[in-house]
Amino acid sequence: MPDMLVKLYDLPDLYEPLCGTKGIGIEARRPNPWEKSILLDWVDRTFSSSWALESETAFAANPPTCYIAVEKDTLIGFACYDCTRKNFFGPTGVAENARGKGVGLALLLSCLHAMRDDGYAYAIIGGVGPAEYYAKTVGATLIEGSSPGVYDFGLTRKAHAPDSRT
DSSP states (O other): OOOEEEEGGGOOOSHHHHHHHHTTTEEEEOOOGGGHHHHHHHHHHHTOHHHHHHHHGGGGSSSOSEEEEEETTEEEEEEEESSSSTTEEEEEEEOGGGTTSSHHHHHHHHHHHHHHHTTOSEEEEOSOSOHHHHHHHHOOEEOTTOSSGGGGSTHHHHHHSOOTTO
16 A cells, blocks of 8 residues: 655644534544553554554654544544654544544544644655545645555565575
């Protein structure tokens, strides 16, 4: 899956998506430090252990480089940035039963606005699945030749490399 590039100086407004989710009882916010294990366990159970490991990196920063969505004291979504690599958005996910309520958009824009506030002019959305969604909502464009990109570094490449001892 390719990466996408987003101009952070030309983002949609954050106010309306946050008001929309708040109006239906969903709060998008940064997690508290004591919510780290709750978030990581939820991401591991709901999505994958690799996403949980990436998300853990968000708590090395203060404030954490992630946002969560909470409905009636229940975690229903998350989005991270500066975890996979600096200037990368992701991983991100919303519980199946909470999709279609604007949660993903509120989390995406919260992260991208935070990245802009941190001084970035552009952001990379890594290993994109729904490219049309990102193009439509934030004007993201595909980065040619970016697949598999940073996701093929390190141990995964070594594990598939020919044995150099022969």
